[in-house]
Amino acid sequence: MSEVSASKDHEDAPRSQADLVVLSGVNKHFGALHVLQDIDLTIGRGEVVVVIGPSGSGKSTLCRTINRLETIDEGTITIDGKPLPAEGRELARLRSDVGMVFQSFNLFAHKTVLENVMLGQIKVRRTEKKAAETKARALLERVGVAAQAEKYPAQLSGGQQQRVAIARALAMGPKVMLFDEPTSALDPEMINEVLEVMQQLAREGMTMVVVTHEMGFARSAADRVVFMADGRIIEQATPEEFFSNPRSDRAKDFLSKILHH
């Protein structure tokens, strides 16, 4: 399986203070389909990891297991040294520390943009309404949609909705942000406005796991590229190394298909 596995020995080595998310020996099946096969992956504090690969390779599933929106059959996942709880209050608390941005935005359709960004703070963090609103408005300002605060999600463009979704996740003060194909549902002219917000986050030192097809983003913002195919991690390397000199045939084949046309 592993032509490269940067984290192969992490079980023997003492857990580094820098490791924020550690997946080891993770397996998952959807019926007969083995979607995740022996996944070992370590994500350091402040690291930006971009996961790429052909569709159906399990990269979205991998992303969703990190906050247990998908359960796993085998293996362990720890976040900040704590193993992922099975369910209940503990799991909810852990999820509140893991920001998630979805392909289809998933803004709460019956709440205004401002309420979307306030809701988690009020319900989960028990922040006072006033403080939550101040923080929400500041975050909306930061992602550039402050003017739309009183509107409903359906009144916004896709790019604006996705930026609100990022603000909603940031409002919880997450330790790590998961992006599950954040630009795949966007019109081409809106992709950049979302990527710019993500670039800025990366520069500010946010730990990020990004599943994407945007190779430009992978090149410019990633500390590490993880290439997946058929439920396995085939290769991981720095973006320069991966894009200029992929080692596996699978990655060479994938890159030749997406880069040359």
Add this chain to the structure above:
Amino acid sequence: MFDFLDSGQYDLLGAFWVTAQLALYSAIGSLVWGTVLTAMRVSPVPLMRGFGTAYVNVVRNTPLTVVIVACSFVLDQTLAITLGGEDFKETGFRLAVLGLTAYTGTFVCEALRSGINTVPAGQAEAARALGMSFTQVLTAIVLPQAFRAAVTPLANVIIALTKNTTVAAAIGAAEAALLMREMIENEAQALFTVFALFAFGFIVLTLPTGLILGWAAKRLAVKR
């Protein structure tokens, strides 16, 4: 044609007032009970799900007359659970509200569940990803959207409920159908007038319900 009404023997408005009260209290009761049943049916706890499913399927498929008469005979007369009514009619009214609520709650539950199906799974997923508990996801995100999508089927349920109040006559609640029976016996010469009168009375109650809720359905619809 309406001269038999002038005798002062029949309190037509009073009877319809009781019908309206029956419908109102039972509507409130069944909306609350139906919401609780829905929460049970979508809950992650198998025992709650099992109870919700069993309750809905048993009560929904039992004739309303049986439910209401059972309330009267079993609860009131056999187990002596009287609900504190002062006289026979008052007791009948309270038992009828209980029976109608128990019965209509099942239909509210199913209308709401169909409403829940219109809420994309991503809405609950996003809420869970923020760290909300099951109850918070349900009450803050899923149910508010489900209610808005279910206004039209809920209007059907409320209209059916209003007409179902006539069954309460079986246990002596002094509502419209009880008075109608009395009038039919005493005023056989005006049979058609009596029927028309009561049909009209129910239309006066249900038509505005339908119109208002139809308007509300459009107004409250969630834009996606």
